[in-house]
Amino acid sequence: MGPPIVIVGGGLAGLAAAVRLTEAGREVVLIESKRKLGGRATSFVDPRSGETLDNCQHVLMGSCTNLLDLYGRLGVLDLIEWHRTIWWANPPGDPDEMTPSSLPAPAHFAGSFLRMRFLGLEDKRAVARAMWRLIRLGREGRERWKGQSFGRFLEETRQTERARSHFWEPVIISACNMPCARTDASLAMYVFQAGFLQDSWSPVMGLSMRPLVELYDPAQQFIESRGGAMRLGVSAMSLSFDGTRVRGVVTDEGMVEASAVITAVPPDRLAKLCSGTLTSADVRLGRLDEIAFSPILGVHLAFDAPIMETPHLVLPGRDTQWLFRKERDAQGRHRVHAVISAADSWMDLDERAIVDRVMHDVHWALPRARGLQPVAFRAVKEKRATFAGVPGIDALRPKAKRDGVRGGVENLFLAGDWCATGWPATMEGAVRSGYLASAAVCGRSGDRCEDALVPDVPAAPLSRWLGL
Numbered sequence: 451m452g453p454p455i456v457i458v459g460g461g462l463a464g465l466a467a468a469v470r471l472t473e474a475g476r477e478v479v480l481i482e483s484k485r486k487l488g489g490r491a492t493s494f495v496d497p498r499s500g501e502t503l504d505n506c507q508h509v510l511m512g513s514c515t516n517l518l519d520l521y522g523r524l525g526v527l528d529l530i531e532w533h534r535t536i537w538w539a540n541p542p543g544d545p546d547e548m549t550p551s552s553l554p555a556p557a558h559f560a561g562s563f564l565r566m567r568f569l570g571l572e573d574k575r576a577v578a579r580a581m582w583r584l585i586r587l588g589r590e591g592r593e594r595w596k597g598q599s600f601g602r603f604l605e606e607t608r609q610t611e612r613a614r615s616h617f618w619e620p621v622i623i624s625a626c627n628m629p630c631a632r633t634d635a636s637l638a639m640y641v642f643q644a645g646f647l648q649d650s651w652s653p654v655m656g657l658s659m660r661p662l663v664e665l666y667d668p669a670q671q672f673i674e675s676r677g678g679a680m681r682l683g684v685s686a687m688s689l690s691f692d693g694t695r696v697r698g699v700v701t702d703e704g705m706v707e708a709s710a711v712i713t714a715v716p717p718d719r720l721a722k723l724c725s726g727t728l729t730s731a732d733v734r735l736g737r738l739d740e741i742a743f744s745p746i747l748g749v750h751l752a753f754d755a756p757i758m759e760t761p762h763l764v765l766p767g768r769d770t771q772w773l774f775r776k777e778r779d780a781q782g783r784h785r786v787h788a789v790i791s792a793a794d795s796w797m798d799l800d801e802r803a804i805v806d807r808v809m810h811d812v813h814w815a816l817p818r819a820r821g822l823q824p825v826a827f828r829a830v831k832e833k834r835a836t837f838a839g840v841p842g843i844d845a846l847r848p849k850a851k852r853d854g855v856r857g858g859v860e861n862l863f864l865a866g867d868w869c870a871t872g873w874p875a876t877m878e879g880a881v882r883s884g885y886l887a888s889a890a891v892c893g894r895s896g897d898r899c900e901d902a903l904v905p906d907v908p909a910a911p912l913s914r915w916l917g918l
């Protein structure tokens with residue numbers, strides 16, 4: 451038995467790699483600097499209230515086949531609650547509902563879309579025109595848009611101002627954490643093609659019914675009972691490189707020798723672990739500092755009275771994109787969580803100013819809440835929430851394994867939501883990267899690594915026939 455495989459980072463990418471490798475009979479040591487698992491998709495204990503709160507609401511979709519597979523392996527699938535309807539605020543009336551019907555995809559949203567009142571006839575015509583174009587572009591057409599902005603696609607398909615601000619922006623900002631004008635067209639197109647149009651299961655929304663951190667409770671036992679180890683509260687300081695191979699990971703508690711290393715940390719953290727010699731030996735590490743980030747703001751609010759009737763609500767055309775009704779807190783107060791993605795203009799605001807600005811949107815969207823103020827709140831700023839999926843980002847997203855032609859370090863494998871998966875920065879992207887890295891460690895190469903992924907939800911026959 452040689453040294454173990456060392457995984458740096460206990461977010462979803464690192465966990466996914468650790469789970470698959472231990473199942474394959476490999477000995478792993480997972481090093482995580484925090485004392486809990488889940489990375490950005492986790493929870494914390496709020497010192498003010500003592501409540502366990504998520505960093506931010508995390509939404510998954512039916513299309514997240516690999517994330518669901520990981521939850522299945524950990525035995526936590528039952529903790530996910532599914533919502534077929536997406537509610538769109540349309541005050542002072544009731545929210546509009548977007549629910550897949552029994553019509554075959556890609557026509558499954560046609561009925562609810564036609565009934566939506568927050569878009570006018572011209573807006574709907576424009577959206578339908580763009581949807582049809584997205585269907586007909588298919589995967590190959592999407593590839594051709596790589597490197598251009600999705601805003602350009604919206605211009606080409608002659609979107610109205612309202613269709614843009616009330617429909618396209620809320621969806622793309624929520625899914626890609628960037629406005630349309632700054633998002634790579636192929637990433638945004640993937641969201642619509644694979645997430646909404648191709649079948650009627652993919653757009654179904656999943657929400658954890660428990661704090662996110664509880665989803666990872668079984669992971670430690672899963673790994674340790676199969677001979678692996680988890681070292682929580684231990685920070686990797688650098689990767690030890692002998693000029694040819696990575697020998698191990700230097701941590702704040704000493705050196706951990708490794709037969710192979712998977713790094714499952716964000717690109718800026720990875721850059722800090724690599725010496726100049728290592729960076730110049732592996733082409734995948736050369737452009738880490740070119741990857742930019744985009745912020746997200748999550749605002750936890752507690753009220754004395756119930757204010758939301760639907761489990762969640764999109765706020766079209768507003769600064770706050772989404773509200774989620776949470777379970778009551780320990781004191782019986784009614785909790786609501788507000789999410790602002792691509793939150794650049796909010797980062798310098800103090801908590802009181804943030805809450806005032808969010809409450810402006812809450813009062814707009816929820817007539818019942820007018821006149822009410824939260825009795826408790828907590829704003830969580832994540833300045834480096836996700837990588838910025840700008841046009842051309844693909845060139846900066848490395849593969850798990852060194853490139854045979856361009857060179858690299860043979861026993862160094864990369865994972866993380868920012869690696870090359872084709873997905874925006876999501877939990878699904880992170881799990882995919884972890885699965886790909888574990889397959890690469892097990893000796894699979896090229897396309898055979900892709901075999902380690904759970905297949906996508908199949909496109910419905912009509913969607914396939916039309917080109918999706």
Ligand SMILES: Cc1cc2nc3c(=O)[nH]c(=O)nc-3n(C[C@H](O)[C@H](O)[C@H](O)COP(=O)(O)OP(=O)(O)OC[C@H]3O[C@@H](n4cnc5c(N)ncnc54)[C@H](O)[C@@H]3O)c2cc1C
Binds near residue numbers: 487488490491836867
């Ligand atoms: C506010 C917010 C909202 C989001 N909303 C959604 C959503 O609704 N749906 C969705 O799918 N995705 C969402 N995401 C994105 C999702 O959280 C991430 O894509 C995913 O969790 C990334 O996982 P990861 O394992 O790649 O990285 P991370 O979660 O960042 O994990 C990296 C881990 O490495 C550890 N680490 C870093 N440096 C070291 C070191 N030197 N030594 C040891 N350990 C180290 C970190 O502590 C961390 O635990 C959101 C993200 C944020 C921030």
